Amino acid sequence: MTSAPPDTRAAVLDTAPVILAPARRSWEPFARQSIITAFVVGAAIASAATPWLSVTDASRMWQGAALALALLLVAGLMVRSPALRRAEIVIPIGDFIAVGLLRFGTGDSQSVFLAIIVLPVIWIAAGPGRWRILVPLAGTCATLLLPMVLAPGHGITVSETVRLVIAVLVYAAAGAVVNELSRRSLQKLTMSQWHRRLAEAEVSQAAVVQRSLQPVDGSSLPSRFRVAGACVPARTVGGDFYDWYATLDGGTAFTLGDVMGKGVGPGMIAAAVRTVIRSSVDEPDPATAVRRAAVGLDTGPTAAIGAQFTTCFHARISLDGTLRWVDAGHGLTVVRSADGTTVFLRSGHLPIGVGSNWTSSEVALQPGDSVISVSDGVLDLFGGSLDSIDLYREFIEGRDDIQTIVDELVARATRAEQEDDVTVIAMTWGEA
Structure with a gap:
């Protein structure tokens, strides 16, 4: 004990x-x-x-x-x-x-x-x-x-x-x-x-709690899945979060969220969204988990969540490679095929705290395909300009291993102080 x-x-x-x-x-x-x-x-x-x-x-x-x-x-x-x-x-x-x-x-x-x-x-x-x-x-x-x-x-x-x-x-x-x-x-x-000193101690404790909510490795996932992820907060406590876990049907679910703002307040909202979504492990529809998160954060007409909305990508991959996903205003998730080509997963849904209805989409993955989702802080690593998304796509297409992608993004984020949280989660599906 x-x-x-x-x-x-x-x-x-x-x-x-x-x-x-x-x-x-x-x-x-x-x-x-x-x-x-x-x-x-x-x-x-x-x-x-x-x-x-x-x-x-x-x-x-x-x-x-x-x-x-x-x-x-x-x-x-x-x-x-x-x-x-x-x-x-x-x-x-x-x-x-x-x-x-x-x-x-x-x-x-x-x-x-x-x-x-x-x-x-x-x-x-x-x-x-x-x-x-x-x-x-x-x-x-x-x-x-x-x-x-x-x-x-x-x-x-x-x-x-x-x-x-x-x-x-x-x-x-x-x-x-x-x-x-x-x-x-x-x-x-x-x-x-x-x-x-008291505030610094409480913030440090909040950072410890936040880090403890992040998954350590993918050892608990089925053998057909490889996963990698990291978060480099701009402050001691960040507004980004990521998560992965095995589902009851033998597949894997994963999430990346980005709460507007930085610090303890957004960090608390991030923890709440992550907890509600993970509690929907028995729900096969990813959109249902997002809707539950929105309901859990809604406190009525005076709800403050609308002032700090959360963009979120949540997905489930079954053992046969079927990717079911929902994008709540995020738009920074890409499927990288084994041959190096990339396709962004887009949707017209609004973020949590703004929207009220979300639906899931499906994509069939091929062995060796990877799903990579990042927060908008990653785009700042590529200049933060209009062509950042194209530079990021080239970066993804030029690397065939998700751990390499995560490690290099973390290395870029830690070279200098960043204005926004940098978070990435990547998962590769393949035959056992």
């Missing part, structure tokens, strides 16, 4: 984390620090070069610029060594000191460059974790109180104290807002990724 396959949805739910931080590229710290360094160094150069910007301590000003450049170098090293990324937060923390030195050297409380500290505030606060609100708050305090360390005798007036407190609160509020927005964005991204 085989165990039941694990529930894919449950597996994804069990392994889905609550919040996942997206992996950031190694060059991001360098890019962020480049902006901050440009502002700090640019401010120092502008202050030294223009008379209307104050310079009260040139050495401290250039120390701030040098520190920003040193931090840029560290960020550059992180690009080459991802292990250093663990210490990334050191860079924006250092920027608070660099901005503090720049501010002290360009007029202290009168400096116009204090606003630069919003950049490291955003850098730190944008990460996950509430502690990232406190770090920018401490960094802002360090920037504003740095003059008291550099100049111990530096006095602070009441009005300046109020201004510094307000500045600290404003930058702290900015950090809190950025952190909250970042947290919400991260939650939405995580949920989006989780839903995407």
Whole structure:
């Protein structure tokens, strides 16, 4: 006894984390620090070069610029060594000191460059974790109180104290807002990724189910029949299907269907049509199986099947070589004689979901004759133009073995990405 396959949805739910931080590229710290360094160094150069910007301590000003450049170098090293990324937060923390030195050297409380500290505030606060609100708050305090360390005798007036407190609160509020927005964005991204993984898992499971419905080989068929078939879906789940099986009278039935569209929706319709037709194994008339499929998909006046109709070729070959077939708007089935000549099996019937009545036709096969049916995606392999059908006919006439035909069509389909499903089924009848 085989165990039941694990529930894919449950597996994804069990392994889905609550919040996942997206992996950031190694060059991001360098890019962020480049902006901050440009502002700090640019401010120092502008202050030294223009008379209307104050310079009260040139050495401290250039120390701030040098520190920003040193931090840029560290960020550059992180690009080459991802292990250093663990210490990334050191860079924006250092920027608070660099901005503090720049501010002290360009007029202290009168400096116009204090606003630069919003950049490291955003850098730190944008990460996950509430502690990232406190770090920018401490960094802002360090920037504003740095003059008291550099100049111990530096006095602070009441009005300046109020201004510094307000500045600290404003930058702290900015950090809190950025952190909250970042947290919400991260939650939405995580949920989006989780839903995407869940959808991919369900689509993969649907593809496994669809492949399991395709016949593996013709070992269960009577010895007078040789069969070959394949389906190369344009997406993980395709709208094409094929099937073959032995009939109760000792013959063989086979089907090829093409649901309009691609993906899971058409794949579900394809599975339904295939199942209903196969359930008619005891019905000698192929048209009856098609009519049952149409009835099974009809849900009344609001049926959506009309928007995704299914073209279908279904046939039964008896032991004496009589081919009874019905074509529901397909038109891509050919009988290839043993001598290489071909004849297309045509009908005026409409596809399932559009038409309401189908009748069967009969053809007497000769030993060695083959019946080959393909989906319209095969014509794209021959250029997809008006002469594709003629090129396809030449391809069929030039190959006398159905397995060769199937293998070469599959090889063409897998050379490049296709816009439509490529499906082929071929059966050869001969004396035992």
